[in-house]
Amino acid sequence: MALRFVCDGELVALDSVAPGDTVLDFLRARPGRTGTKEGCGEGDCGACTVLVGTPVAGEERLVWRAVNACIQFLPMLHGKAVLTVNGLGDQLTPLQQTMACNGASQCGFCTPGFVMSLHGRAIGAVGADLPVGDVLAGNLCRCTGYGPLLEAGERHPALPHDDRATLDLLRQAATAGPACGHATLPGGSTARWFIPDNADALATLLAQYPGARIVAGATDVGLWVTKKLVDLDTVIFVGDVPELNALAESPDGLTIGGAVRYADAHAALSRLSPELGELVRRIGGLQVRNAGTIGGNIANGSPIGDGPPALIALGATLTLRSARGRRTMPLEDFFLAYGKQDRASDEFVECLFVPRPQGPDIVHMSKLSKRFDSDISAVCGAFWLRVEQGTITAARVAFGGMAATPRRAAQTEAALIGAPFDEATMAAAAAAIRADFAPLSDVRGSAAYRLEAAGNLVWRLWHQAQGQAVRVQEVVHG
């Protein structure tokens, strides 16, 4: 069955698509419609930003989200609509008019990406409720100095929008149900892809193709293709498997499906812990959070991912599933060693349960990076302390960027548990971090810096608990 989607208002059907073909390459190959730019090919610059609309079951509308077309694979568009700067119509929108005139476009190369990010905000795409700054954090501009771009966004918060024509086209395309396809790679081998439409089907496919690569948001795997030039041969796209997109809040905590995108979980995660919400806000830019999933952030096993230390500190448990059954484990146990996780090749991340912090709990999370937004952490530290009658009765402390895996800090926790919540204990805990970790030196920070800064995060926690401003956004300007 062919891959079908709507592109700038036209139905597209493609027969021979490889799982690693990118949306951007498809878009830029259209004659005279090269508005979508490639500035980096790896999700860093936002020049390739497009909007992808997914139909909402039982409703006459699409959920739109801004994504980086350079690291989205074509099959991920199946049954959806993609809107590019070339599809905005012959008349400039008010937003475009402002941007053409207020200095928001100089060389113009970043411009279509900014236009689409802001257009998304104007038509109520995911994240439209965020401040303009958050919506543009994933777009780089080397010319303008950003001010006029933010101003254009502020000036045009909303634009009327109608999805009915697109929905009609999608209905014609009849894309419900599972999908698959294949293509011959330049090397001569065949690459195939599958889109299961439920979790059982996913489990069956993985049993059948145990070597298959699972792809959720492709914000990691996309880079393997565009940067490391890895050929993908068998891919199972799980991003739209309904069970994996479930999100259930209860007084006890939050159950998050493995394929829930960070942007979709953001509100629930913020309610669970404002600290976690703020940390998630700094995972990539909106385009990355609109595609990247929590399951992918965990399953990639990266020692510098931001989700795992935070979730470990909160006491999250992970459920893996296969045709053989389910296993649930504390999240920290999933990470065995650098590049090695406790996952059999037929298993997938089904969901994650995160307990809700209770009244006396203190949660502190800090991401230290050179550049404030859109940067990988040098150190990411997460603390959960239960303080009862002035005594720390329980604690979990976890760090990213300090070891080969996201890891708990056992000695730091020992220094905290049972001790009074006071400055002396903080000093002991800050010192204990040096015993817990022997980090590496790299471009993001030296080992000495990482140790020093990780220790100082304990103090940041202390000051935050005393009600002091510890974050740059809290500091009053002027």
Add this chain to the structure above:
Amino acid sequence: MHLPLSEMYNEPDDRNVLDRMRQGVIGQPLDRPEGALKVSGQATYAAEWRIDGCVEGVLVLAEIAQGQVTAIDRDAALARDGVLAVIADPAMTRRSAQGMAAKAPQQDAAKVEYFGQPVALVVARTFEQARDAAVALRVDYADAAEPVPFDPHAPDVKVEAPSSSKPVEGGDLDQAMRDAAFSVDVEYDTPGHASAAMEPHATIAQWQGDSLILHGSYQMLAYNVKEIADCLGISPDKVRIIAPYVGGGFGSKLGITHEAVAAALAARELGRPVRVVMSRQQVFQTVMRRSETRQRVRLAADAGGRLIGLGHEALVSNLPGEKFAEPVTQATEFLYGGENRLLKVEVARISRLTAGSVRAPGEAVGMQVLEAAMDELAEKIGIDPIELRKRNLPATVPVQGTPYSSRMLTQALEQGAQAFGWSARQDRPCQTRDGDWWVGMGVASAARVNMMVPAQARVTLRADGSALVETDQTDIGTGSYAILGQIAGEMLGLPMARVDVKLGDSALPPGAGSGGSFGAISTGSAVLYACEEIRKRLAKILGCAAEELVLKDGTASHGDAAPRPLRDVLGGEDLTTTGKIKPGKTAKAFSQASYGAFFAEVGVHAFTGEVRVRRMTGVFGFGRVLNAKTARSQCLGGMVWGIGSALTEELAFDTRDGHLVNHDLAEYHVPVHADVPAIEVILLEERDAAASPLQAKGVGELGICGAAGAIANAVYNACGVRVRSFPLTLDKIVPSLPDPFAQTL
């Protein structure tokens, strides 16, 4: 009476022609005419031209740093699906051409001089096929017999005096340092930088008989044509480059580079058009870097805080034999006094990609260090840093004795201090605390040399009363389309809707090109001269003196005569002329520079050492403001480069094998908007007739020149940590932070 229309700009043209015109468009913050195309994705960039039969080339980069390619397994590559050719021609470039080289850069890609140098091009029917074969291509190398070091500070590195600049020496600096009541003698490091223009380099090459057409992304077409022609051994008149839209340059597209030459060679071999688009990683690794620098600054002041001695010595680096040496001390020559002086640049010969011009070569890194050192001196003397600067502005350029054309530095410092609220600054560090943040303020002067280069532009007043401006001048985002149209509109009395501007095609008269902030003033002057000639011809038709002619809103009049539509005056004829200008005696007779001042307020986190710029003000004087909107954009963008230079941008080379570690936008950190606070830009009124007949000077680079110094000074004022190694990352600050629990010290 001088002859203002002579090609050589030998005398300041103080007639202020533009101020006598009536249209009222010059200087106005008008919209760029190509804005609508850019926001709708319709502007066509180099890689996007649709050319029938075009095939795709992908460059193959060396995986060693120094040696010789001994074999390339062409056959295996050619056996792959779709592969058409493997090009490894001796004419392929090893290095990018420097700006205004106008001749072929170093060639013979088989000799590898730095890690990541292109050694071959694989061409296939599709991009994927080419990329696949390029990755698989087997290249054998022999290591170099006498490798040069990777590290400019290696003990065995060869250090040379550059051929491009001479030291400035005067008096006895050592003695002045001994005599000084106050002195500083400090060493600063700045890292390598990348232009990181958002559009990666791309070329489509197409031969028509023995003529070559290139759709490319370049800044200086007239020079680029000569460079390409020289590479290919053909006459420059057989080469045409088309580049109406360029997705940023910042120096990286001044000279031709690898993809253009390789595409042209491949297209010739295959007899069909070839497109080569570099990946972001390839751009980082192969095109151009700003050299890292190590700078020693010596400042000797008398008891009254006046400089009696000034030393600024820099070690920069480049590949062996490369002429360019980052002109670190360029602005130091004229900025402050101190007759006893030694200004000198030396260049270490190392194996890293070509060092060349990155936005504001020289001042970008020289000014940030000089201005940080001035802050150190002000502290020693115990005077306000603004006062120190004002006390040290010489009457003529030290040693040379050249007069200044016009210098708005004092005004910039004073107006900036007012606007920014400098009086609230604490004169000692660690006095202001906001939560966990130490807060401080810093100031720095801005200075950037002004240059004019030869330029031509053709202006046609069409019979229908509209005008057309044509030149090969590029618009790399700077606003050339807008400004050149405004000059013509002002001079010919036309609203902007009646002026068309055609740029970026080497078949048109050669403009200045976009580089060194000289594009607008040089090409703009050529437009002005062309318009003056047209005015003379109109005056002749009307039978009046050119000075009496009044052109406004498409009409011509003089004296009491009623205005007549230009269409009628022209009587069905076009008036066409080409204006030309070349730098002349004014270039040497006056010290010409654009000036300004930066003010920054930062917060430094007391525990983690994170630095955040909280607000910035920049005040700039660069002669006549041709378009207040595009000029402001240039300043704003430049100041953000200053933030990058101060806090985040740094090329990191592996000193073991010479490879560039952070060759992508994930790890080479250009500022994101969250790094950028509210920035105020104030433009001063100035006329500088020595600089150009427009009375305008360059502005494209001024916004960076010193900005990082203001931020570093603010960091010191906040927390008392003086980091003499840019960028000021948290790991360099945290070890010296004062007791975080003290609210003030």
